[in-house]
Amino acid sequence: MLTKKHTENSKRKERAVAYVRVSSKKQAEEGVSVPAQIDKCKAYAIFRELGLAVDDIFIDDGVSAATHLWSRPAGRRMREVIYEQRVGHIIVLKMDRLFRDVQDCLSTVDELAGIGVDIHILDQNGGTLDTSTSMGRFFLTIIASLAELERGQISERTKIAMKYLKDNARVFTGPVFGWDRVDAENLRPNWLEQDKIDYMRHRHYVQKWSGNKIAKHLNDMGVKGKMGGAWSSSSVLRTCRYHFHENRNMFTAPLWWGKEPYHDSVSW
Known part of the structure; x- marks a missing residue:
C-alpha cells in the first residue's frame, strides 16, 4: 500500500527504488560499501529529479551475486514494491550488484521493461547507463556479455593456477590429510x-x-x-x-x- 509520503512524492517526481549489495568485507573496504552505494544512489536521484525515499533503498548485506536478484531477501522485497506500487526506476551503483550472469541480466531487464521499469547503472566504465532507451538496452546487453566472458576467463585462469599448484605440491587449499x-x-x-x-x-x-x-x-x-x-x-x-x-x-x-x-x- 502506498504511504502518504510516497503519494505526495509521486506527484512531484517519478518514483525510484535503489538496490545496494555487498557480498564480503573486502568489497566494503574497496569502495563499494553500503553507505558509499547509498550516497551515490541518492545523489543520482536528486540529479535526475527522481523520487527516492529512504524506505525505497533495499540493501542485501553479505549476499552473493550467485543468488538470483529476486531470490535475495532485499531483492524479493524490492520486487514486491515494484509490482504492487508505482515505481518506474531502479538505481544501482554497478551492474554486478544486480546480476549474476548475462542470462540473468537479459531476462530481468526484459521483465522490468515489460512493466515499464528502467534500470539506471551509475558506474559503468566511468559513465552512467540506463535502459530507458533502445541504445541503453543494447549497451547493457554488450556489457553483460563482456562481463560474463571476463568471469569465464578468470575461472579458466584459476583452474590453470590450481592445477599448477597441485602438480607441483604447492599449497592450494587448507589442511589436507596425508x-x-x-x-x-x-x-x-x-x-x-x-x-x-x-x-x-x-x-x-x-x-x-x-x-x-x-x-x-x-x-x-x-x-x-x-x-x-x-x-x-x-x-x-x-x-x-x-x-x-x-x-x-x-x-x-x-x-x-x-x-x-x-x-x-x-x-x-
Whole structure:
C-alpha cells in the first residue's frame, strides 16, 4: 500500500527504488560499501529529479551475486514494491550488484521493461547507463556479455593456477590429510598419514570394504582426521579417490615404506 509520503512524492517526481549489495568485507573496504552505494544512489536521484525515499533503498548485506536478484531477501522485497506500487526506476551503483550472469541480466531487464521499469547503472566504465532507451538496452546487453566472458576467463585462469599448484605440491587449499606444510608455499607428504591412506585404499579397492566399514574401523583404532575429527564414509571415500596423493611419488619415501602389504597395492 502506498504511504502518504510516497503519494505526495509521486506527484512531484517519478518514483525510484535503489538496490545496494555487498557480498564480503573486502568489497566494503574497496569502495563499494553500503553507505558509499547509498550516497551515490541518492545523489543520482536528486540529479535526475527522481523520487527516492529512504524506505525505497533495499540493501542485501553479505549476499552473493550467485543468488538470483529476486531470490535475495532485499531483492524479493524490492520486487514486491515494484509490482504492487508505482515505481518506474531502479538505481544501482554497478551492474554486478544486480546480476549474476548475462542470462540473468537479459531476462530481468526484459521483465522490468515489460512493466515499464528502467534500470539506471551509475558506474559503468566511468559513465552512467540506463535502459530507458533502445541504445541503453543494447549497451547493457554488450556489457553483460563482456562481463560474463571476463568471469569465464578468470575461472579458466584459476583452474590453470590450481592445477599448477597441485602438480607441483604447492599449497592450494587448507589442511589436507596425508600432507604437511613445509612453509607458506610448499607441501610435503606426511608418510604416517600416507600409510593410512594406502590402508584405506587397500581395504576399499582390494578387499571391497565399504566406506562406512572403513570409517568405523579407523575410528575404533583411534585414527583421527587431519583436524582431529572422526572419519565418516564420505571422508574415507573422498580420501581414497583424491588423485592429488599420487604427487607423493615426487618425494623420497622413508626406508620403512613398502614393508606393509597394502603400501602401493592400488595404483592411482
